[in-house]
Every structure is written in structure tokens, then in C-alpha cells.
Amino acid sequence: MLEIKNLHASVEGKEILKGLNLNVKAGEIHAIMGPNGAGKSTLANIVAGKEEYEVTEGEILLKGEDIEELAAEERAHKGVFLSFQYPVEIPGVTVTNFMKTAINETRKAQGLEEMPAKDMLKKIREKSELLEIDRKFLSRSLNEGFSGGEKKRNEIFQMAMMEPKLAILDETDSGLDIDALRIVANGVNKLKNHDNAIVVITHYQRLLEYIVPDFVHVLYDGKIVKSGTKELALELEEKGYDWIKEEIKI
Ligand code: ADP
Ligand code: MG
Ligand code: MG
Numbered sequence: 679m680l681e682i683k684n685l686h687a688s689v690e691g692k693e694i695l696k697g698l699n700l701n702v703k704a705g706e707i708h709a710i711m712g713p714n715g716a717g718k719s720t721l722a723n724i725v726a727g728k729e730e731y732e733v734t735e736g737e738i739l740l741k742g743e744d745i746e747e748l749a750a751e752e753r754a755h756k757g758v759f760l761s762f763q764y765p766v767e768i769p770g771v772t773v774t775n776f777m778k779t780a781i782n783e784t785r786k787a788q789g790l791e792e793m794p795a796k797d798m799l800k801k802i803r804e805k806s807e808l809l810e811i812d813r814k815f816l817s818r819s820l821n822e823g824f825s826g827g828e829k830k831r832n833e834i835f836q837m838a839m840m841e842p843k844l845a846i847l848d849e850t851d852s853g854l855d856i857d858a859l860r861i862v863a864n865g866v867n868k869l870k871n872h873d874n875a876i877v878v879i880t881h882y883q884r885l886l887e888y889i890v891p892d893f894v895h896v897l898y899d900g901k902i903v904k905s906g907t908k909e910l911a912l913e914l915e916e917k918g919y920d921w922i923k924e925e926i927k928i
Contacts, residue, residue, distance in 0.1 A: 679704045679875040680725070680844050685736035687724055693734070694720045696900035702844070705872040709886055709911060710879045712897035713919045718879045721897065722848045726760035727753045740844065755787040757843030757874075761833045768820040773832060774802060776820045777839050784840070805838040809865045827858030834865040845869070848879045863888030883915035896922055 680702040687695040694717045702708050712718055724731045725738060727750035738745055745753055768776065782792045793801075806816060811831060821829060837845050847866070866876060866889050878889055886894070886908060894911045896904040898919065903926045904910065914922075 679706075679741060680877070681737070681739040681742075682725075683737045683739075685721075685724070685738065686734045687720065687736075688732045688734055689720065689730060694731075694900055695724070697736070698897070698901050700895065700902055702875045702877060704843075704875055705870075706892045707866070707870060707876045707878065707889060709889070709891035709894045709908075710877060710897050710902075711881070711883075711894060711911060711914055714881065716897045717900045718881075718897050719848055722760055722846045722877075722879055725753075725844075725846060726750055726758055751787075755784055757841075759837055759840055759842030759845045761837070761845075761847045765821045765824075765829050765833070767822045769822050771820050772817050773820055773835070774816045777802065777836065780836070781839060801839065805835060808868055809835055809838060810861055811835055827855055830858055830862050834862050834869075838865060838869055841869075842874060844875050844877070846877045846879065849881060859885060860888055883911045886911045898922055898926065 680700065682698055682700040685695050685698040686693065698717075698721065700708075710718055710721070720731060724733065727745070727748060729750070733746060740753070740756060740758065743756075745756070745758075748756070778793075778798055781798070785791065785793060802816065806812075809831065815828070815831070818824075821832065824832065833847075837847075845866075863885060866878070870876060878885065878891065880886065891908055891911070894906050894908060894914075895902045896910070896914065896919070898904075904922060906913075
């Protein structure tokens with residue numbers, strides 16, 4: 679689904695990613711962990727196509743197609759979804775109406791007709807039930823007065839509605855109380871299927887108690903320096919990141 683080869687990227691002339699390789703297959707959940715400033719959010723933003731980053735070397739392939747030249751919006755239409763760390767408030771636009779617009783915009787870009795209202799309602803009902811989101815929440819103004827947990831719940835709801843091929847969740851655990859965390863994690867677990875891939879970027883191991891990743895990677899100083907299974911996350915929680923620093927010196 680996603681193949682990143684020798685990715686080098688800079689922001690404002692400063693190299694942040696320094697030869698990063700990552701291979702995520704359909705049906706897999708990958709966790710990317712690493713200390714602050716390692717380049718995790720940079721990686722997420724670059725895959726999503728944010729413009730302030732300059733790719734200086736390497737390749738990003740989505741289902742074998744080089745997406746480097748595509749704008750963020752075009753990548754989104756191809757099924758790349760990035761959770762927003764700082765969601766915008768849109769007073770007067772409800773969660774439901776925002777989703778309807780987003781879905782129909784995407785369909786339009788894909789050359790499809792608008793989704794019939796009946797199908798849309800059915801989908802909203804199904805996805806909100808799956809994620810335990812109540813009716814009242816759906817008619818609130820987007821992100822207006824939302825708690826940290828509600829913002830995250832809304833993001834996961836968006837993800838469920840958009841049915842992305844590649845979902846990247848950046849630090850979804852920040853600002854989540856334990857119940858919201860569980861709902862987000864359950865959502866991710868429920869949305870996982872053999873046709874999509876999910877990359878969870880997290881500073882903490884806590885989220886991974888609920889989302890069981892197939893692979894865990896450590897991003898350190900712009901590169902993936904270590905990969906393993908969920909046990910690696912436990913090791914990181916216990917020992918921090920300093921031992922990795924020691925290990926990669928050798
Ligand atoms: P992480 O998510 O792992 O904490 P980031 O990707 O946010 O790390 O940041 C990696 C480095 O890149 C940091 O030194 C950060 O200051 C820098 N950086 C990231 N985005 C920008 C940007 N838009 N402008 C300037 N510097 C940036
Ligand atoms: Mg950070
Ligand atoms: Mg970050």
C-alpha cells in the first residue's frame with residue numbers, strides 16, 4: 679500500500695528526514711514511535727502532501743504509484759487520510775454536514791455522482807454506531823467547544839466515513855482520557871480490513887495497549903532505526919529511547 683524508499687526531506691533548508699525506508703502492506707497496522715523532534719509528524723505531513731516540505735531524494739509509492747507530484751487533495755482522493763492534530767472550528771456547520779460535503783467532494787473528484795441522501799444517512803448511522811457516537815454529537819458545530827476526546831472521536835468518525843486506503847494517525851493519544859482512547863482504538867481496530875493500511879504515530883506506548891500493531895518502528899533522527907513487533911513498544915516504554923541511541927552508534 680505504502681512504500682517509502684530512501685526518503686530525504688527538508689524544511690526551510692534543514693534536513694529532517696535522512697534516508698527513511700518504510701513498507702506498509704494492505705491489512706497491516708504499523709506504529710511509529712520516537713522521541714520528540716525525530717521527524718514523525720514531518721513524515722506524516724509529507725506522505726499527505728503538505729507543501730512546506732521539500733523532498734530532496736527518494737520515493738513515496740501508494741499502491742505502486744509515485745505520488746510525489748500530487749497535491750494533498752489529490753492524494754486524499756486516492757485514499758490517503760491524515761488525522762488533524764489541530765482541527766479547525768467551523769461554527770454553524772454540523773459534524774454531519776461537514777462529512778456529507780467531504781464525501782460528495784471526494785466522489786465528485788473521482789467522477790462519481792453524489793451519494794443518495796438515504797445511503798448517506800445509512801452510512802452515518804452505521805459508522806456512528808460502530809464508534810459509539812451519539813446523535814447529539816452529530817448535530818453539533820464542527821469542533822466548536824469540543825473537548826480533546828471529542829475532537830479525536832470526530833477524527834476517527836471522519837476516517838470511518840471516508841474509508842481511506844491509507845490512514846495516518848498522528849499522536850492520536852494526546853489529550854485523550856482513557857475512555858476516549860479506548861473508543862479511538864476500538865474504532866481503528868474495527869476499521870482495519872485487508873484492503874487498507876493504518877499507520878499510528880505515537881509518542882507513548884499507552885495507545886498500543888488497545889491498538890495491536892503488526893509492526894512497530896522507531897523513528898530517530900530522520901530515519902527508521904529499528905523495527906519489530908509490539909514487544910518493541912513495551913521495551914521502549916520501559917527503557918526510553920536512549921538505548922537506541924547507544925545501539926545505532928555501533
Ligand atoms: P516529531 O513529530 O517526531 O516530534 P517533527 O516532525 O514535528 O517531529 O519535527 C522534526 C523537526 O523538524 C523538528 O526539529 C522541527 O522543529 C522541525 N520542523 C518540522 N516541521 C517544521 C516546519 N513546518 N518548519 C520548520 N521546522 C519544522
Ligand atoms: Mg513533536
Ligand atoms: Mg509530532
